[in-house]
Every structure is written in structure tokens, then in C-alpha cells.
Amino acid sequence: MEKAPIPKNEKERLLSLYKLGLLDTKPEERFDRITRTATKIFNVPISTLTLIDAKREWFKSCVGLPVREGDRAISFCGHALLANDVFVIPDTKKDKRFLDNPMVIGKPFIRFYAGVPIVNADGERVGVFCVKDTKPRKFSKNDKEILKNLAAWAELEVNSRNLSLALAEEKKLQKKLTEQYNEAERSKAKDEAILASVGDGMIVVDKNRKIIFFSKSTEEITKWKAEDAVGRHTSEIMQMEDEKGHPIPANQRPIHQALATRKTITTIPTTSYYLVFKDGRRFPATITATPVIYKKGIIGAILIFRDVTKEKEIDKAKSEFISLASHQLKTPPTAIKLLTERLLSGKMGEFNENQKEYFREIRSSNQRMIDLVNALLNVSRIELGAFTIQVSKKNVSAVISGVLDELQSLIEKKKLKLKTALEKNMMLMLDESLFRIIINNLVTNAINYTAEGGSIRVESKIAEKGEMLGKNILKEKSFVFIVSDTGQGIPQKEQSRIFTKLFRADNAIEQHTDGTGLGLYLSKSILDHCGGSIWFTSRENEGSVFYAAIPIAGMKAKSSEKMLIGR
Structure with missing residues (x-):
């Protein structure tokens, strides 16, 4: 038997692994979903997301094995870790490296193995995503592509923790700047x-x-x-x-x-x-x-x-860091999206309905990651002031109706009643892409936080200077977009923080775990930059009403090198 090799950069590799903070943690559905998908797609009994520690292989996610770890020296994943492509063993008993391996001649009697290395954001190899079978089998070029796509999905989830750490560090920097500022005041x-x-x-x-x-x-x-x-x-x-x-x-x-x-x-x-x-x-x-x-x-x-030169430099550096991290994380999900679309189109062969369902689940999970990365890129561009507001005369009702049409499937899925009262043929100077982001965020929130069978009302109107809407008096004649719902509402004690970056109310987290806490922050930031405003009224367990106002003269134009990313 040939023992698993040790890479030359083992010290650096282990340091990278430990920084992830995943070893010996509890199982997580975001990882288990991937291994279950792999077993169904390839019709194999075993799939693992394996992290390679100093002397052991540890399974962050495992389907088909009764244990959570094994000896690195005899592991198949220890060999796959150093592979430059998919590491495949069609028949372990015909491979002299593994024919007398304890896992081949004894339980779990592995006869087939295929694995792809998992790479951390710093470029170090930290583990392997693999499938195993108890009988020999062939592994086609198409099979390899699918396994690599699943491994890319797993790699994205592994590295998402790095992004969370970056956001935590950003919060620390913000707190430090605030404390310095308050100290000057005192x-x-x-x-x-x-x-x-x-x-x-x-x-x-x-x-x-x-x-x-x-x-x-x-x-x-x-x-x-x-x-x-x-x-x-x-x-x-x-x-x-x-x-x-x-x-x-x-x-x-x-x-x-x-x-x-x-x-x-x-x-x-x-x-x-x-x-x-x-x-x-x-x-x-x-x-x-x-x-x-x-x-x-x-x-x-x-x-x-x-x-405050140093503070400005720190603020710019942390925004640039989030932007860079987001750009790096954007590449894998974009590739996954293209490949899953291609698989579902039938161009790479026909799949049965169960397989298609798993591909659709991959596509849906991947889209959520794309939306998060895009939101982070938008946040960094807004905070750096590096985005364009490009205005032209638009039919506002047509833009709103277009967004509602795109969200219709979500509304129907929850059996919600949608009512509209839109100002007809209203022309306004808008940046359509930015306006669509605002509409999409407000309506999507209403959908997400309204129980099945509830109702949503979308309204637009011209409001005069001095008119009161939602306990707010307008300072100038404006176009106002209003979204009301019969949802769970926002607790009174948390309402003052609702437009804060990354903040989510406690009841929102309980009902909709996939939220980012960026949608309302982005909407307010966009409106602040283009001369508009946003506010709301809400009662817990009764619903919310959000108002977005744009001066009747339209959005203020702004030049820069980049555009914000719309949904």
C-alpha cells in the first residue's frame, strides 16, 4: 500500500486550514446539501467533503459512512489533495497503490473513488470533495465536469467563512473609528x-x-x-x-x-x-x-x-478589501451558473427528472450566493463613491410593472394577493437600473416576510410639498413609491436600526434565514445619493408600509467609472 503523500508546503497548508475554523464543527445543511446531491447524481452510496488535517482526514459533511474521520496515511483523499485535476481510481483492486488498502480489503470495501481538491481563498489546498462506490465503475469526461462543478460549489461554501470574517473585521474598524470620534467630542x-x-x-x-x-x-x-x-x-x-x-x-x-x-x-x-x-x-x-x-x-x-487622513485611508482600504474579496468570490458562482444552465438545457445529454431537480437546487443556491456578492460589491462602490447615476426620462409605471412581472412567480408560490395602484403614464428622470434595485428590494422584502395567503399593495403617486405620508412631511413635490404588506412587521425596539448595514430584526432572521441585511441599506444609500428619501411605518405582527420618494425633478445625475449591479 502506498501512503498518502505530504506536500512540501504542509506547514502553510495546515495554517490555512486552521484559519477556516471548520474542523470539528457540527454538521451544516449548506454542506450536507452538496454531498446528498452528489450521491443522487452519480448513484453512489458515499460522498464526503473532507478536510485534510495533520494526521487525519475529517469529514465536514458525509453521506454513507458511520464515522466522521479516518487515518490520513491510508486515505484516498490524501492522494487526491495533490492532484491537478479530478483524481479517479476506476477499480482499487487493479491499482497497486490501493489494492491492499484497509478500506479496500475491509469495511467499507471501496472499489471506486473520484475526488477534486478544495482550495482556500489564499490558494492553499485544504481538503477534497469526493464520491466513492463499493463496485468498480467508469467515470466519463462529462462525469468529471459535474464533479468539478459540485466541488466548486463546496469550495464556495468553505470560503464564504472568509467573507464573513472580512465583514466582522469591517465592523471592528467601524467601531474603532466611532470610538475615536466620540473621544474627540468628549x-x-x-x-x-x-x-x-x-x-x-x-x-x-x-x-x-x-x-x-x-x-x-x-x-x-x-x-x-x-x-x-x-x-x-x-x-x-x-x-x-x-x-x-x-x-x-x-x-x-x-x-x-x-x-x-x-x-x-x-x-x-x-x-x-x-x-x-x-x-x-x-x-x-x-x-x-x-x-x-x-x-x-x-x-x-x-x-x-x-x-482624519488615516481614518479615510482605513475606510477606503476596508471597502476596497470587501470589493476585492467579492470579485474573487464572484468568479466561481458565475461559472457554476453557466454550467448548470447548460446542463439543464440538455446540451450535455438528457437527465432524469430527479437529476434535473438537483441541478435546479444547485442553480437556486448558487443564485443566492451571486446576489450576496453583488450586494457586497454595490455596498463597497457606494461607500467609495465609485458609481454612476445615469438619468433619462422613463415611464415609471412601466418600470414598476416590469419588476412586478419578474417577481410574479414568488408571489404566486406563496399564494399572496397583489394589489396595485400605479400613477399612469408618469414620466420621470431616472436611472432605471438603480430604481429597479430599490423596487426589487422593497417588494421582495414584502414577499419574504408576509405569511402565505397574505396581501401586498404596490402604489405610486405624486405627493405635494407639505403633504404628510407615513408620519413624514414632504419637503418638496415628489414621486412616491409605496409598498405595504400584512406581514410580520418590525419590532418597535429595532426600527431605528432598520437601514443600518447588515442589520436584520430578530423576527426577520427567524422567518427568512437567507437574508443579508443589505437590501434596505442599499436602497437608502442610493436614494441619499440621488436626492431622494425613504421611510416606513410598521407594527409587529400587523405589517409594514415603506415609502420611497424621488423629487419631481428626478434623480440627480452622477459620473463615475462603475455602475451598480442590478438583479
Whole structure:
């Protein structure tokens, strides 16, 4: 018997395997679905998704064997791990490497084996997806292609954990940035001695914006001496621009707004305010302007500013990382989609109805993964500002009706009653692709979270400025798209977070486990960028009503190199 070989990069390979965090975990349906599919397609008794540990092979999913692990040295998968293609043994008793293998001459009496290596996102081989039989058999070229497609599906599920880890890391970064920002807020000075010791830039001005205090840290940042700066107007010390270098109008600057409104004005790290100094230096900044009120009158303001170049770089890096990870994960499911469509078309031979059903299940599961990856790509493009809003005059009712037609099969499957009341022949300046994403997200949510036999109403109308809809008063004349349902509703305590990225209400998770928590976040982000708005009303166990409003003038156009991906 020939023992399973050990690869030269075994140390790195094992490290990659352990980082997955899958060894010795409980069975999961997402993996078991694949091994069951394999046994049905190939009509074999055994299929495993095997992870190759240092001295053992461990089955993350297993059909047909009573154990969850075996000795690596005598394993077939230990050989298949190093294969460059499908590793096939048509008859183990005619192969000198395996004819005296304990699993051949004893239980489970393996006579046939075919396996494909599973590769982690970092390129290391961590396991094998295989099928086994107790009798010899031939394995055609078509059989090999099908096994490789199933292995690609398994590989996608294995690597989906890496994407989850990336999202978890993103949350940590966001939390860290928030904590840093809040810390700056808590450090507001109460007297001159404290102000002078603060590391952020800090300037105190009178009601005419003439400088009366200039901290030491501000001297270091601006390269001005306090004695030279005091008495000057703030505009002589620094200018304020947007990201493209255009001056910010005086009435939009935080210190002007603080003096005019008598309120503290605070920008956030994602707001594109840049400070420019006399030596040409320029950096993005968070700015807090607080009015100083004495005996009900404004006597001046305190201006605090902080260089957030590093925060911006971190935010950009994590969005680019999610985009890169999503691009890498997009390739396998796209290939799987094309191959399953080809198999179902009959071009690679006829299959019986049971086999077709399994291919349809593969296609459905794969489509959910494609939708998730596309949503993540859209999120990264929105957060980087790297997407286009391309508007043209569209018949809004026709666009809405088109999306509803595409969702009709889902509505009929749950036996839902759909009612529509659409504004006829309404023309509006739209980016149709983005508008379809919004409609699809809102209507799909209504379908997913409404019980069988319930009802959904889709409405569109022109609403006047000042009109109240869903406890919200419109600030301008708008086109409003409304989706109402008789579904499970949103718990009151969770309503404030419903548009937060990756957030899902507890009752939503219980009813529909496949959700991503990205649909409403994407819809709101799109509407925010194009000048629209979105809001809702909801009562738990009674239903929800979502409103999406676009100004009657239409969406605001925006140029970039990339488009968001529609369904």
C-alpha cells in the first residue's frame, strides 16, 4: 500500500486550514446539501467533503459512512489533495497503490473513488470533495465536469467563512473609528489651560469670527504662531474646500452655521471637508463648531478640527478589501451558473427528472450566493463613491410593472394577493437600473416576510410639498413609491436600526434565514445619493408600509467609472 503523500508546503497548508475554523464543527445543511446531491447524481452510496488535517482526514459533511474521520496515511483523499485535476481510481483492486488498502480489503470495501481538491481563498489546498462506490465503475469526461462543478460549489461554501470574517473585521474598524470620534467630542475644553493642552486643532473666535484663542496644537498644524493669529479672521488662517478643491460657501461652513443657528455643528469622517493652509498643505478633517452663549447672547464660538487622513485611508482600504474579496468570490458562482444552465438545457445529454431537480437546487443556491456578492460589491462602490447615476426620462409605471412581472412567480408560490395602484403614464428622470434595485428590494422584502395567503399593495403617486405620508412631511413635490404588506412587521425596539448595514430584526432572521441585511441599506444609500428619501411605518405582527420618494425633478445625475449591479 502506498501512503498518502505530504506536500512540501504542509506547514502553510495546515495554517490555512486552521484559519477556516471548520474542523470539528457540527454538521451544516449548506454542506450536507452538496454531498446528498452528489450521491443522487452519480448513484453512489458515499460522498464526503473532507478536510485534510495533520494526521487525519475529517469529514465536514458525509453521506454513507458511520464515522466522521479516518487515518490520513491510508486515505484516498490524501492522494487526491495533490492532484491537478479530478483524481479517479476506476477499480482499487487493479491499482497497486490501493489494492491492499484497509478500506479496500475491509469495511467499507471501496472499489471506486473520484475526488477534486478544495482550495482556500489564499490558494492553499485544504481538503477534497469526493464520491466513492463499493463496485468498480467508469467515470466519463462529462462525469468529471459535474464533479468539478459540485466541488466548486463546496469550495464556495468553505470560503464564504472568509467573507464573513472580512465583514466582522469591517465592523471592528467601524467601531474603532466611532470610538475615536466620540473621544474627540468628549475632550471639549472647559477653560484655557485645558484647551491649550488638547492635541486636536482648537480655535476660539468672537461673534465676528476674529480669533481670540489659538492652541499650541493649532500652531503645529497651521504653522502660524498664536501671537500672529490672534485678532485675524479665520479665513486668513485656513480655507475650506470640498474633495474636488472647490471652495465651501461661507454659509455652509460649520463655524458660520454654529453662530447663525446657536447650535453645535459637527461633521463626520465621511463628510468631504478639507482644510487648506498657507503653505499649500491640505487634509480631510472632522470639524466641531460650538457657539459660546452668555446671558442668552452669542459671544463667539469654539472650533475644533482633527486630521482624519488615516481614518479615510482605513475606510477606503476596508471597502476596497470587501470589493476585492467579492470579485474573487464572484468568479466561481458565475461559472457554476453557466454550467448548470447548460446542463439543464440538455446540451450535455438528457437527465432524469430527479437529476434535473438537483441541478435546479444547485442553480437556486448558487443564485443566492451571486446576489450576496453583488450586494457586497454595490455596498463597497457606494461607500467609495465609485458609481454612476445615469438619468433619462422613463415611464415609471412601466418600470414598476416590469419588476412586478419578474417577481410574479414568488408571489404566486406563496399564494399572496397583489394589489396595485400605479400613477399612469408618469414620466420621470431616472436611472432605471438603480430604481429597479430599490423596487426589487422593497417588494421582495414584502414577499419574504408576509405569511402565505397574505396581501401586498404596490402604489405610486405624486405627493405635494407639505403633504404628510407615513408620519413624514414632504419637503418638496415628489414621486412616491409605496409598498405595504400584512406581514410580520418590525419590532418597535429595532426600527431605528432598520437601514443600518447588515442589520436584520430578530423576527426577520427567524422567518427568512437567507437574508443579508443589505437590501434596505442599499436602497437608502442610493436614494441619499440621488436626492431622494425613504421611510416606513410598521407594527409587529400587523405589517409594514415603506415609502420611497424621488423629487419631481428626478434623480440627480452622477459620473463615475462603475455602475451598480442590478438583479
